[in-house]
Amino acid sequence: MTINRETAQLLERVAAVFRVKEGDTFRVKAYNNAAAVIENLGEPIDNLWKENRLDSVPGLGEGIQKYLSEYFTKGRVRHFDSQFKKVPAGMFSLMSIRGIGPITAYKIAKKFKLTDEKTAIKKLSLLIKQKKLKNLEDFKDKSVLRLTKSLKINSTGKGRILLSEAFKIAEEYINYLKKSPHSIEAEPLGSLRRKLATVGDIDLAVNSNNPSKTMEHVLSYPNISSVITSGEKVSHVKLKNGFEVDIKISEPMGWGSLLQHYTGSKMHNIHLRTIAKDKGLSLSEYGVKKGKKLLRFNTEIDFYRYLGMQMIPPEIREDGGEIELAQRNMLPTLVEQKDIKGDLHIHSDFDYPSSHDLGESTLHEILRQAQKQKYQYVGIADHNPKITGLSEKETKRILIERKKYLEKNFRTYEKSVKTRTLKLLIGMEVDIRPDGDLALSDKLIDTFDYIIVSIHSSFEKSKEDNTERILNALSHPKAIILGHPTGRIINSREPIPADWPKIFDYCAKNGKMLEINAYPDRLDPQEDLIKLAINQGVRLIINTDSHHVGHMELMKFGVWQAKRGFAGKQDIVNTRPLQDFLRVLK
DNA sequence: GCCGTTTTCGGCCCGACTGTTTTCAGTCG
Numbered sequence: 001m002t003i004n005r006e007t008a009q010l011l012e013r014v015a016a017v018f019r020v021k022e023g024d025t026f027r028v029k030a031y032n033n034a035a036a037v038i039e040n041l042g043e044p045i046d047n048l049w050k051e052n053r054l055d056s057v058p059g060l061g062e063g064i065q066k067y068l069s070e071y072f073t074k075g076r077v078r079h080f081d082s083q084f085k086k087v088p089a090g091m092f093s094l095m096s097i098r099g100i101g102p103i104t105a106y107k108i109a110k111k112f113k114l115t116d117e118k119t120a121i122k123k124l125s126l127l128i129k130q131k132k133l134k135n136l137e138d139f140k141d142k143s144v145l146r147l148t149k150s151l152k153i154n155s156t157g158k159g160r161i162l163l164s165e166a167f168k169i170a171e172e173y174i175n176y177l178k179k180s181p182h183s184i185e186a187e188p189l190g191s192l193r194r195k196l197a198t199v200g201d202i203d204l205a206v207n208s209n210n211p212s213k214t215m216e217h218v219l220s221y222p223n224i225s226s227v228i229t230s231g232e233k234v235s236h237v238k239l240k241n242g243f244e245v246d247i248k249i250s251e252p253m254g255w256g257s258l259l260q261h262y263t264g265s266k267m268h269n270i271h272l273r274t275i276a277k278d279k280g281l282s283l284s285e286y287g288v289k290k291g292k293k294l295l296r297f298n299t300e301i302d303f304y305r306y307l308g309m310q311m312i313p314p315e316i317r318e319d320g321g322e323i324e325l326a327q328r329n330m331l332p333t334l335v336e337q338k339d340i341k342g343d344l345h346i347h348s349d350f351d352y353p354s355s356h357d358l359g360e361s362t363l364h365e366i367l368r369q370a371q372k373q374k375y376q377y378v379g380i381a382d383h384n385p386k387i388t389g390l391s392e393k394e395t396k397r398i399l400i401e402r403k404k405y406l407e408k409n410f411r412t413y414e415k416s417v418k419t420r421t422l423k424l425l426i427g428m429e430v431d432i433r434p435d436g437d438l439a440l441s442d443k444l445i446d447t448f449d450y451i452i453v454s455i456h457s458s459f460e461k462s463k464e465d466n467t468e469r470i471l472n473a474l475s476h477p478k479a480i481i482l483g484h485p486t487g488r489i490i491n492s493r494e495p496i497p498a499d500w501p502k503i504f505d506y507c508a509k510n511g512k513m514l515e516i517n518a519y520p521d522r523l524d525p526q527e528d529l530i531k532l533a534i535n536q537g538v539r540l541i542i543n544t545d546s547h548h549v550g551h552m553e554l555m556k557f558g559v560w561q562a563k564r565g566f567a568g569k570q571d572i573v574n575t576r577p578l579q580d581f582l583r584v585l586k
Numbered sequence: 587g588c589c590g591t592t593t594t595c596g597g598c599c600c601g602a603c604t605g606t607t608t609t610c611a612g613t614c615g
Contacts, residue, residue, distance in 0.1 A: 018587095026598055030587035061588045099604085101613050142605060190615085201615085231603055236614095246615080248602095261600090266615080273599050284600055 002494065003044045010071065010080065011035035011064070013092050016102035017083045020091075034059050036266065040196075040318070042528030046072050047497055050463075058267075058319070090114025093121050098150045098228070111136055125151055149226070161243070162490060164520035164557060166192050166199035169243055173204060173221060177247075180217040182210040184252060189262040193314045195560035197490055197523040203246040205258055211249045218247050254286050256297035260304075261285035267319035268312075275307060275323070315563040320531075322566075334563040335542075337556050339575040343370070344379030344427065345452060345483065345515065345543030346552065350405050352398045353390060355431060355439065356383040356456060361549035363409040369552045370422060376578040379425040380406055381452050381483075384440045392441060399444060423578055425449040425585075429483055434458035436472035438479070445478050450585055452515065452543075454483030455496065463497035470503055474512050480585065481541060482507070484517040484524040491521070500529055504536040511584070513541045513573055516565075518558025519551070530565025539584070541573045 001009075015031035018024060037059040038045050048054050049072050054065045070077045091109035094100050100108075112127060114120040127133050128151070133144050170188045177186040187193065189203035208214035211232065218235055219227060228236040228244070236246050250258035261269065262285065273283045282289040287296040288306060297303040301311040309326035313334055316322045325331045346366055347359030359382065370378045382402070385395050403426055410424045429452045431439035438445065438453065445451055453473040461469070473479055482503075486495030507514060514533050517524045522545065525533075533540060542558040544551050562572060569575045573584055 024587085027587050029598070033588080059588070063587055099613070103612065138606075138611095140606070146604075203615085229603060234602060236603090262615080264615085266599090270599060277599085282600080286601090 003046050004038050004041055007045050007068065007071070008035040008039040010077075011038070014080050014083055016092070016095060016105070017087055019102040020106040021083075021086050030059075030061075031064070034064050040265070042526035044494060044497075050497075088113065088115045089117045090120030090123070093117045094124060097121070097124075097147070099146055100150070107136060107138075108133075121151070149228070160198040160200050160491075162520050163192070163195060163197055163199055163523070163560075164554070166202050166243075169239070169241070169245075170202050170204060172223070173202075173245060176221055177204065177206050177214075177218065180206075180208070180214055182213045182217070183208045185255075187259060189246075189248070189259070190264055193263045194265065194317055195315050195557075195564060197526075197561070201244050201246055203248070203262060205248045205250060205262060207252055207255045208249050209252065211251060214249050218249070248285075252298060254296045256299040256301075256303050257287040258285050260297075260300045263314050263317060265318050268317040268323070271319045271323050272307065279307075281307075313563065315560060316566060318564075332566055332568040335559060335567050335569045335572050335575060337559045339569045339572070340373075340375070340542060340555055340559065341577060342375045342377035342379070342574045342581065343373075343544050343546070343552060343555065344377075344425065344450070344481065344541060344574065345381050345429065345517070346378060346546045347382050347429075348380050348406065350382060350402050352402065353386050354383045355386040357547060358382070359547045361546075363406055364413050364416075365549040366546075366552070367410070367413045367422060367424075368417075369549045371417070371419075373552065373555070375422065377423040377425060377581060379427045379450065381427040381429040384428055384430045387439050392444075395440070396444060399447060403447070423582075427451055429454055430473075430479070431456050432469050432473040434461070434469070436469035438473055438476060442476065445476060448478060450480050451476070451478050452481040452483040453479045455487050459487055459493060459496055461496070463499060466496050467499040467502055470498060471506055474503075474506065474510070480511070481513045481515050481543075483515050483543075484519075484522050484545065485514055486525050486529070488524050488526075489521055490523065495524070495526065500532060501536065504533050504538045507533070507539075508537040511539070513539045516540055516542045516558050516562050516567075516572075517545050518542055518554050518556075518561070519545045520554060520557050523557060523561045527561065527564040530562060530567060534565065534567060534571050539573045540567060540571050543574075 011031050012035045015028045019028045037057060048057065049068060054060055054068060067077045067079060087106060088109040091105040094105035094108060095102060108124065109120065114123055128144060128148055133139055170192055174186045177183055184207040186204060186206045189205050191199045192202060206214055215232060215235060219230060223239045224237045225240045226238045228238055234248050236244065238244050248258060248262060276283045276288065287294050304311045310329055310331050312322050312326050348366065349359050349362055351358065366378065385398050406426055414420055427448050427450045432453050432455045433439055434457060470482065474482060487493065488495040516530065542562055544554050544558065546552045573581065
């Protein structure tokens with residue numbers, strides 16, 4: 001569990017205790033809100049604490065900040081522990097089941113003395129089998145049935161998944177939805193539409209002239225394994241692959257409002273509502289209420305205009321300053337996929353004793369794909385040869401052979417397609433070693449057009465050490481790109497700590513580029529760091545880190561990540577045409 | 587507990603769906 005999830009869960013639990021033990025629902029809301037904010041943070045919350053930046057997070061006030069400090073220092077919070085003593089611990093695991101909130105969880109856990117988190121769900125299943133749950137007032141047959149269903153789903157349910165995975169599932173469903181004669185259009189909603197690196201539930205919307213017929217179509221999707229809830233406007237289903245999908249239906253008149261409302265984020269919408277309220281308006285998924293009159297909106301542009309601001313692109317609707325900019329008509333024009341003119345981080349299938357994994361596609365395949373994507377330049381950046389067991393002389397021989405291989409294949413490619421519209425750059429991705437040295441001698445590095453420097457080992461080093469390592473690596477004149485800067489692997493490796501403002505300052509002053517790595521389980525760096533880098537004047541480059549020709553199409557994920565960091569075309573170096581780009585490279 | 591270009595007190599987003607109910611509480615997003 002990541003530190004952000006762990007911290008969010010702690011606060012959610014405190015909120016749950018307050019919910020069942022006290023009447024103050026606003027305090028509950030404050031804790032839940034703080035939990036949500038932490039969960040969606042772009043960087044580890046304990047990093048913020050270490051740097052005394054907790055007060056920069058909206059939703060964390062004096063009180064919760066104090067508790068968090070105690071938590072990170074001592075590993076526990078006295079005040080929280082005393083709250084937890086008031087309830088049977090089993091209630092917390094029960095809350096992970098859909099349909100069970102704090103109140104139901106408490107009721108069940110108390111009645112049946114479920115004091116152990118680890119066994120509570122198992123015991124609940126047993127109680128249902130033994131038909132003992134009906135002993136609980138309010139719990140009639142239908143409730144038990146619903147619970148049984150949820151429990152079954154719970155055991156096979158999945159957590160947050162990669163954007164790329166959610167995207168694929170959503171795309172298939174959307175294609176199906178569009179086939180209904182009554183549907184006009186279908187779109188993703190929520191974090192999927194905002195292009196968050198990970199997605200919890202998949203939410204979709206259909207614009208329809210005949211909602212009831214369309215809902216029938218929605219529920220007839222062949223990949224559904226069970227319908228969890230279904231109403232006339234909203235249904236929630238579970239697919240055969242285990243993923244849950246929410247589908248909302250709107251008539252054309254209210255399409256813009258629905259799309260806007262369910263795209264969120266929650267914090268973005270709450271901020272909009274406070275603005276609306278000041279104008280005497282009230283917002284909902286149906287539109288804007290002015291007194292008793294409901295104003296509906298066909299498009300999101302109309303909706304935002306009515307509130308007195310520019311249309312805000314979904315990718316930046318996180319209440320991270322976008323609303324204030326939109327009100328002043330100062331939103332940046334964000335970078336688009338069509339702006340990208342090259343990709344400098346591609347691994348080829350040239351076979352040699354490499355320090356890390358080789359690519360799987362030939363140069364011809366890579367070049368063909370690059371042309372398909374209308375690129376003007378392509379950079380091959382294989383990993384450096386391994387450092388143990390190879391003499392400098394052998395390494396040199398490998399690199400010469402590789403260069404010959406790439407150049408020769410490039411020439412035969414040009415001949416075969418009879419065009420010269422593509423420029424090949426020969427680079428290399430060179431490891432930043434634990435001590436900050438590069439894994440290739442200066443002399444050999446000089447033979448490349450450019451190198452990308454990346455950390456591939458010793459991820460546990462301190463913030464100071466990492467900062468030194470990176471600055472040292474970037475000091476080489478050919479080291480112009482810092483590859484996957486934080487090294488995070490989503491759901492498996494945390495980003496490394498480093499003094500990013502200091503590193504960005506160095507990059508800005510020395511023309512070094514920060515890579516936005518488009519590979520879906522990296523999407524590195526996170527949006528907050530992209531924002532910071534742009535503010536410090538750092539040049540960015542979006543690369544795919546392709547190890548297969550198919551990966552080159554993942555560029556869109558990097559573009560979306562850049563957008564989430566408020567990046568405009570001018571901030572991204574590989575939007576520049578070839579000659580311009582080559583000047584920057586020098 | 588959080589928050590403030592009317593406020594350091596007094597507000598705190600809004601609605602669908604479900605189950606068990608004749609008006610609502612709990613849960614979810």
